[in-house]
Amino acid sequence: MYSFWQRSGTLGSFFSSGLMVVLPLIAALNFLIYRAPPKVSMEVNNVTNRLGVEDYFMNRKVMLTDLALNVDAVLEYESENYGRNQVVFWDKIIRRTDGKRLSITGLKNKYPMVDIEDRLPGTTATVKMYWNTVPQVGYLFDTQNGSVEVKIPNIGEKFSAN
Missing domain, CATH: 2.60.40 (Immunoglobulin-like)
Structure with missing residues (x-):
């Protein structure tokens, strides 16, 4: 059986890897959603x-x-x-x-x-x-x-x- 620390380390690695994928996608959306400046x-x-x-x-x-x-x-x-x-x-x-x-x-x-x-x-x-x-x-x-x-x-x- 895995210990608490091994499981928390695995979950932390999973979420940080997911965050490294999600944040660049959000940054790329800035270029797609860019609106024209107001008058x-x-x-x-x-x-x-x-x-x-x-x-x-x-x-x-x-x-x-x-x-x-x-x-x-x-x-x-x-x-x-x-x-x-x-x-x-x-x-x-x-x-x-x-x-x-x-x-x-x-x-x-x-x-x-x-x-x-x-x-x-x-x-x-x-x-x-x-x-x-x-x-x-x-x-x-x-x-x-x-x-x-x-x-x-x-x-x-x-x-x-x-």
């Missing part, structure tokens, strides 16, 4: 250039199992020495328990934006929204839809939208 409308009404930006402090631990959507606001601009630059200046994690709509007004940057060459004021940039649907298992799709071109004003200069 997004963006509008930038005001851009200000300030000296000094507060650092962001995260005071809540993020549990990866309760994520549903990760939304990023990205500023893209060109420079002579570094080509295309992408700066994430704001992000939001929408949990599964939160609402399904995201409406943002009065958005201020969450992270400091610093240009290495210090030539960001006066350049034309594009604000884009990226989001990732966070699956339980599988590939993390990075989706972008909606963009607005803005001119970064000099300090004390008025905003002008393109």
